[in-house]
Amino acid sequence: MKILIQAATLLDKHSPFHLKEKNVVVQNGKITDIGDKNFSADRVIAAKGMYLSPGWFDLGCVSGDPGAEGKEDLASLTKTALQAGFTDLALLPNTIPAVQTKNDVQYITGGNENRLVQLHALAAITKDTKGAELTDMQDLHMAGAVGFTDGLRHLDHTDIFLKALQYVQRFQGLVLDHPEDHWLALFGQMHEGPMSTQLGLKGIPRLAEELALLRNLELLAYTGGRLHLSRLSAARSFELVKSAKRKGLRVTCDCTTYQALLNDALLVDFDTHYKVSPPLREKSDQEAILKALKDGTLDVLVSGHVPQDEESKQVEFDHAEPGIINLATVASQLISLSEEVPMEDLVHKISTAPREIAGLDVPTIQEDTRACLTLLDPARTWTFGESTHFSRSRNSPWLGREMTGKVVAVFNNHKQWIDVA
Numbered sequence: 001m002k003i004l005i006q007a008a009t010l011l012d013k014h015s016p017f018h019l020k021e022k023n024v025v026v027q028n029g030k031i032t033d034i035g036d037k038n039f040s041a042d043r044v045i046a047a048k049g050m051y052l053s054p055g056w057f058d059l060g061c062v063s064g065d066p067g068a069e070g071k072e073d074l075a076s077l078t079k080t081a082l083q084a085g086f087t088d089l090a091l092l093p094n095t096i097p098a099v100q101t102k103n104d105v106q107y108i109t110g111g112n113e114n115r116l117v118q119l120h121a122l123a124a125i126t127k128d129t130k131g132a133e134l135t136d137m138q139d140l141h142m143a144g145a146v147g148f149t150d151g152l153r154h155l156d157h158t159d160i161f162l163k164a165l166q167y168v169q170r171f172q173g174l175v176l177d178h179p180e181d182h183w184l185a186l187f188g189q190m191h192e193g194p195m196s197t198q199l200g201l202k203g204i205p206r207l208a209e210e211l212a213l214l215r216n217l218e219l220l221a222y223t224g225g226r227l228h229l230s231r232l233s234a235a236r237s238f239e240l241v242k243s244a245k246r247k248g249l250r251v252t253c254d255c256t257t258y259q260a261l262l263n264d265a266l267l268v269d270f271d272t273h274y275k276v277s278p279p280l281r282e283k284s285d286q287e288a289i290l291k292a293l294k295d296g297t298l299d300v301l302v303s304g305h306v307p308q309d310e311e312s313k314q315v316e317f318d319h320a321e322p323g324i325i326n327l328a329t330v331a332s333q334l335i336s337l338s339e340e341v342p343m344e345d346l347v348h349k350i351s352t353a354p355r356e357i358a359g360l361d362v363p364t365i366q367e368d369t370r371a372c373l374t375l376l377d378p379a380r381t382w383t384f385g386e387s388t389h390f391s392r393s394r395n396s397p398w399l400g401r402e403m404t405g406k407v408v409a410v411f412n413n414h415k416q417w418i419d420v421a
Contacts, residue, residue, distance in 0.1 A: 002026075002027045002042045003416065004023060004025050005047050008375060009049075010022055010051075011347045017034055017366075019344060022034050026416070028414065029371055029414030029415075030371055032367065034367050049377070049378070050376060050378070051376045052373060056087060056351050056407075057088040058088070061077070061303060062092050062305055062306045065077070070309055072325075080328055083407070085376065086303075088118045088120060091122060098124040099122070105143040106143065108120075115413065117412070118413065121140075123147075125148045125164045125175070129150040131155055131157045131160065137168060138171065146358045147174040148164065149178075151178070153178070162219050165227065168225060174226050175227050178278075179209050179215075188279070189275070191264045191280060192204055193264060198268075201267075201317065201318070206237075206281070209278060213232075217249065221244075221247070221249055231259075231304060233259050234288075235285045241292075241297055254299065254354075256326065257303065257333040258276075259280070259281075262274065264282060267317075270317045273396060275320050275321075275322050299353050300350070301349045302350075302354075303330050306395075308322075308323045308393055325396045329384060330350070335378050335405030347376075371411040373410065375408055377405070379404070381403065383402050
């Protein structure tokens, strides 16, 4: 089928058509024509006012499959991702078993030939992500792992972290880490500050993130290699990363889209849907995230998608597990963030930049290239309800709410999904 995407604004910093309104023709999995001409087509998507970008890539998404398929399996995850506009997901290794063998990697990537949404494996640095014994990262790299991390768990064993940074340099690999000192965060329920005092909940100080991050940067300076810092939340963290970049360290970082929009004041009613890791912090941290987005310190935005079953959320706050299912609501969050940060920069951080960091091929919007595209309608309103909810979990504070901004078409792997007349 020959599809014409008509009068979309192209957002692709690697394309000569960046920020231009163009007609784009997709046929047989390729972009065949770009221009102002009203090309003939079997189907026309009227895209005036919409943004067309390279397909979105989530660098660090949680699946319950294998081991906790009741929370999320690969089928529900890819369906959710597709409807949300993602063409690629990099999955954290926090499954049962952890992603730590060639077979585990193959389990994730094995169905990619037949999927629009491509799944990539982030393999465990240590066995069972327990931080005690290194996995065979060389074999995992050869099997297709795109990076190495213990995922939701900070790798606090200093010697093992150092050896991991050294080990992956054999094949120019990438180490990812979520910096949070275990002992400073122990039993913490939310951000440590006036709100945690008011609610009588044990807080997690910014220092837990900052100390772990400082240690990581010192080890990176000592060993060399490439390090990506995941899910940063504290204001000082971004200053530390900025300083490290100035010194020439090969460090990048990300933040969840919701962390830039929410703060700990939302926990006043003990709503467990706002319990996340790292915790929602104060307004000043939100402002620091926005500043880091604007000045380029923050390289990547991620969904922070962590499915939890009802038994993990419908309990007292102290006993609730952290996490939000957030793939479906990223588009609306980008629209909100675009009030402060240019949309072209936001889209770059959720499409091109993650691929560059992971060392993967970067699709671009040019003629005679593969069609890996996401079309976002910034004005479309919709309700995040039963007909638009495809995850097996329901742990989202936005369920039942009206949202603004929705992806209406996705193209990848010779396939397409279109939700527009």
